[in-house]
Amino acid sequence: MSNDLMNLLVTDEVKTTLDWLDAQQVSMQETVINWSHINSGSRNLDGLSAMEDEIVSAFRCLDTEIELIQLEDTETVLDSGEVTQVANGRTIRIFKRPTANRRVLMTGHYDTVFPKNSAFQKTHWLDENTLNGPGVADMKGGILVMLHALQGFEKTAAAANVGWEVLLSPDEETGSLASAPLLADRAQAAHIGMTYEPALADGTLAGERKGSGNYTVRVQGKAAHAGREFFEGRNAVVLLAGIIGKLSALTGGREGLTVNPAVITGGVAPNIVPDLAMCRFNVRLKAPEDAPWFEGEVQKIIDTANTEDGFTVELFGGINRPPKALSDANLKLMDLIGACGKSLGLSIAYVPTGGCCEGNNLAAAGLPNVDTLGVRGGMIHSDEEFMIVESLSERAKLSFLILTAFAHGALDSVISAR
Known part of the structure; x- marks a missing residue:
């Protein structure tokens, strides 16, 4: 001093x-x-x-x-999948x-x-x-x-x-x-x-x-009877599971970057092919330049999932604190x-x-x-x-x-x- x-x-x-x-x-x-x-x-x-x-x-x-x-x-996604203010x-x-x-x-x-x-x-x-x-x-x-x-x-x-x-x-x-x-x-x-x-x-x-960002990925599939019409359905939970694995694999893609899939919802009963599934996840990143890399990698995952027949995959949220x-x-x-x-x-x-x-x-x-x-x-x-x-x-x-x-x-x- x-x-x-x-x-x-x-x-x-x-x-x-x-x-x-x-x-x-x-x-x-x-x-x-x-x-x-x-x-x-x-x-x-x-x-x-x-x-x-x-x-x-x-x-x-x-x-x-x-x-x-x-x-x-502000916009939020409810557990029902509804987007509201x-x-x-x-x-x-x-x-x-x-x-x-x-x-x-x-x-x-x-x-x-x-x-x-x-x-x-x-x-x-x-x-x-x-x-x-x-x-x-x-x-x-x-x-x-x-x-x-x-x-x-x-x-x-x-x-x-x-x-x-x-x-x-x-x-x-x-x-x-x-x-x-x-x-x-x-x-x-x-x-x-x-x-x-x-x-x-x-x-x-x-x-x-x-830095930190909070996201929700929402998968919309098609409901069907799990026994009589299984192949008519599009299982949103299964597709989401694959997405979650890919998101988690981004951890370590940049020094100090972590992805935490944290809250998962989907399905209503074991005998119904689930038509809706969601995951809320968080990312932590060390450097400002990591943000565009992460956002690009996530978008690739979402775009790939949207090529699956009968599914609609949407991403909400973003990096709110650099x-x-x-x-x-x-x-x-x-x-x-x-x-x-x-x-x-x-x-x-x-x-x-x-x-x-x-x-x-x-x-x-x-x-x-x-x-x-x-x-x-x-x-x-x-x-x-x-x-x-x-x-x-x-x-x-x-x-x-x-x-x-x-x-x-x-x-x-x-x-x-x-």
């Missing part, structure tokens, strides 16, 4: 704000418990609306402009000083993976520093980290140097299909990105991320975060991951970002999800210092490269 940066992170004003953030710890943990008890699964529009009200109310203390942006409907909630956009010379985009999501009828609806303490509950780590705790870091930052004179924008999406857990264009657009207006997915329990952050590589600007941002962590006595490490988040979208739009600045936690997307409670104030202090360093020009070389 340079002496200049160290000096600006230990001023009386900064120390006072860090003390204030420490004092918010109890209030933060009480709020995250209340928020966790609001079911805001991605398809629970009523729950998303209730969560939206809580967030908007909480952020009003920052004297900001707030915009609620209704997202477009599903409604999404609203993105919450909160912004201040949008014309400042230094601008940061802070993103997150307020949906969870737990549907309205989930059995996992309440929090409970695993020990005095570990809270189990839906969304406590992923990422209602992260939203509170963001909020309190901004509250602390706005108490300082340096805040006048930074324009900040918060985007909170209602569809991240379903792939950000509707919010992706908005993320890309707002990324163009910023110099750095800060996203509030949870860090690992030990505080490790994500570096490089694989891989996140680390640019020089991204590395500079990561170094700065490490320096800010060091001033708090935190050791900041980064690891590559196969997981995806909005950080992929921001990177694809050219915005250097770090995307695991939320609370420390783990076991997300399960009923064992937990948050390390002390990390609420800890991570708020870290983000406050990042904003302070940014305001004082620590990343001006990144800005000049944008």
